[in-house]
Amino acid sequence: MMTMGWFGSRGILWVMSRERSISGMAGPFGGEGASMGGACRLASRGPKVAPALLGWVAHREGPNAMITRLALLASLLLPALPAVAQSFPDQSFPNRPIRIIVPINPGGGTDVFARKLAELAAPVLGQPVIVENRPGGSGTIGVQQVVEARPDGLTLGFLWNTPVTAAPHTLGTRYGSGSFTSILSVGYSAYTLCAQPDFPAANLAEFIAAIRARPGEYTWGNEGLGGAMHLGVERILRKLDLDMTTVPFQGAGQTLPAFLGRHISFYGGSVVGAMPAITAGTAKCLLLTTEEGHPGLPAASGLGSIGLADHAISIWWGLFAPNGIPPERLARLSEVFLAAARSEAFGRVAESQGATWRVQDGPAMAAQIEREYAALGEVARSLGLSRAP
Numbered sequence: 272m273m274t275m276g277w278f279g280s281r282g283i284l285w286v287m288s289r290e291r292s293i294s295g296m297a298g299p300f301g302g303e304g305a306s307m308g309g310a311c312r313l314a315s316r317g318p319k320v321a322p323a324l325l326g327w328v329a330h331r332e333g334p335n336a337m338i339t340r341l342a343l344l345a346s347l348l349l350p351a352l353p354a355v356a357q358s359f360p361d362q363s364f365p366n367r368p369i370r371i372i373v374p375i376n377p378g379g380g381t382d383v384f385a386r387k388l389a390e391l392a393a394p395v396l397g398q399p400v401i402v403e404n405r406p407g408g409s410g411t412i413g414v415q416q417v418v419e420a421r422p423d424g425l426t427l428g429f430l431w432n433t434p435v436t437a438a439p440h441t442l443g444t445r446y447g448s449g450s451f452t453s454i455l456s457v458g459y460s461a462y463t464l465c466a467q468p469d470f471p472a473a474n475l476a477e478f479i480a481a482i483r484a485r486p487g488e489y490t491w492g493n494e495g496l497g498g499a500m501h502l503g504v505e506r507i508l509r510k511l512d513l514d515m516t517t518v519p520f521q522g523a524g525q526t527l528p529a530f531l532g533r534h535i536s537f538y539g540g541s542v543v544g545a546m547p548a549i550t551a552g553t554a555k556c557l558l559l560t561t562e563e564g565h566p567g568l569p570a571a572s573g574l575g576s577i578g579l580a581d582h583a584i585s586i587w588w589g590l591f592a593p594n595g596i597p598p599e600r601l602a603r604l605s606e607v608f609l610a611a612a613r614s615e616a617f618g619r620v621a622e623s624q625g626a627t628w629r630v631q632d633g634p635a636m637a638a639q640i641e642r643e644y645a646a647l648g649e650v651a652r653s654l655g656l657s658r659a660p
Contacts, residue, residue, distance in 0.1 A: 375406050383620060384620065395611075432643065440651040462541055492526040501517065511577075538556075
């Protein structure tokens with residue numbers, strides 16, 4: 272909505288001031304023939320002079336009295352119009368397509384979730400919502416583009432936690448946990464440690480006891496050095512006093528084959544990534560990094576079962592915006608995308624990808640990020656992996 276700027280509140284007064292002098296208008300503006308423009312200029316000074324001016328006009332008579340009253344009334348009201356106009360939301364937003372930056376290649380769960388959100392939100396917003404894949408730098412390139420985008424509400428980012436809560440510590444990014452605004456999260460998937468089918472443990476307690484009995488002998492693979500999964504699991508292992516050798520890979524596409532080939536003792540990654548081996552019976556997953564268990568893994572237990580709920584970590588997905596978006600636009604985006612994320616249509620897609628569908632709003636998501644960011648930073652420093660300034 273257009274607001275009345277300089278010309279509206281002052282330019283009109285200037286036009287009024289060009290009108291001819293009105294004969295017989297002696298008073299607080301001067302002697303005989305004082306101009307209507309003088310009255311208008313004085314009126315524009317504010318409410319303190321308004322009563323005197325209106326009282327003076329009330330005693331004027333003649334053919335120009337009505338004109339004078341209207342001019343003074345306009346002078347008093349026009350300066351307030353910008354504030355009044357700004358109190359109404361921007362009904363034209365969005366007036367252009369919205370783009371969602373996804374800092375990973377097409378095809379995975381992150382991309383699938385972003386595209387479903389875009390599909391559901393576009394008809395409500397009345398504009399196309401376009402997903403742009405910007406892979407590279409373990410997701411940090413795309414995140415940086417979101418952080419640096421113009422804060423007009425037309426550029427958003429759909430992210431997972433590694434480039435948000437881990438990479439700033441281990442890769443020395445130019446952004447931190449407070450460099451963007453959380454809009455929502457759509458769900459999460461537990462990380463897990465899976466053993467070979469013949470590993471001598473049938474539950475989490477036996478799994479922990481077996482590893483603790485042979486310190487330094489076992490190896491576990493993860494999906495990348497310094498990622499959220501690596502740092503989160505290291506934090507858990509230290510708390511449990513479990514000594515194992517970490518073997519980092521470049522994603523589940525490398526970790527799972529190495530595990531199936533028995534090149535490492537345990538697979539470390541998301542439940543989604545392990546599901547093919549679990550279904551085939553070639554992996555036995557006993558530890559989940561979430562607080563609770565998983566319906567598809569009856570033998571596995573979450574950290575809540577051993578009193579470590581405060582160490583829980585998972586891969587999560589969320590929608591973010593650059594800082595500084597006007598509040599009314601941010602409110603509109605939150606309303607529309609939260610409704611999309613909470614729809615049954617989105618829930619079916621989330622669960623089809625093996626994720627736990629649990630939607631959080633922006634403030635709840637921001638609080639979770641701050642906790643995770645601090646915890647992973649501490650682990651990164653203790654492992655000598657911190658590159659944060």
